[in-house]
Amino acid sequence: MKANINWKSIKTVLLDMDGTLLDLNFDNYFWQEYLPIHWGSLNNIDALSAKKQLRYWYAKEVGTLSWYSLDFWTERLNFDVLELKSDVQHLIKYRPHAETFLQRLNESDFFVVMVTNAHEDLIKMKIEKTNIDIFFDRIISAHTIGHAKEEEPFWKKLQLEVPFNCDETLLIDDNLMVLRAARKYGIRNLLTIEKPDSLRPEQETAEFDAIYSFQDIIF
Ligand SMILES: [Mg+2]
Structure with a gap:
């Protein structure tokens, strides 16, 4: 339209x-690619399985404040999400x-x-x-x-x-x-x-x- x-x-x-x-692109790349791979490597989980797990968790929070909360994900994933975001800030x-x-x-x-x-x-x-x-x-x-x-x-x-x-x-x-x-x-x-x-x-x-x-x- x-x-x-x-x-x-x-x-x-x-x-x-x-x-x-x-x-x-910055947010999609970070949440769909960069973060799952980082979280997977910290927990000895391969990239594909990590992405699948993260997608499952994201889907549960869609449309809520938690989905958009760095504190929520920092606590859930056990690393500083904001700090990780700064790695890809060139995007x-x-x-x-x-x-x-x-x-x-x-x-x-x-x-x-x-x-x-x-x-x-x-x-x-x-x-x-x-x-x-x-x-x-x-x-x-x-x-x-x-x-x-x-x-x-x-x-x-x-x-x-x-x-x-x-x-x-x-x-x-x-x-x-x-x-x-x-x-x-x-x-x-x-x-x-x-x-x-x-x-x-x-x-x-x-x-x-x-x-x-x-x-x-x-x-
Ligand atoms: Mg928007």
Whole structure:
């Protein structure tokens, strides 16, 4: 579906970070390849079995705060997950035209808020690599709110933290479960991302309008 945004009706722009503004390749590579292999070698488990075990554990936590919590995985796997993440931080980069888009938003009158399920320490690592914080009025982590974005209470609590009018708000997020929760809450303008990971095929964007790059909606 092609995206069509009426910018004149928008006051608040809520933007996800990973897979939306930044390439999801960093996170996918880390969780699907790098971490299982590292964990396997620490525990004398071959790469294939390690990946299978990790996939099983991930599937149990999908859509919850635990899935996005470095503390949870650090405790479960018994090594410092954040430290391991820093090994592959060269893979942290912007998605196509994301920086230009953020620059334009920043120069306009929109209230621009990052809403991310990422852990605060990981946000810090990504800021160090990209300076992405300079474009935002506020940066909100689901870990501060106490609910993942996939859960409806997240949106109620977010609105107390950052007042916004649902009709005048645009949310861009690559995660369809998140968009469904936001739609249920009443957020009017929703967009998703066709290709969150530069090295993987496009995702099935289902009932949501999707953009390929931010050039599609630059104003
Ligand atoms: Mg995302």
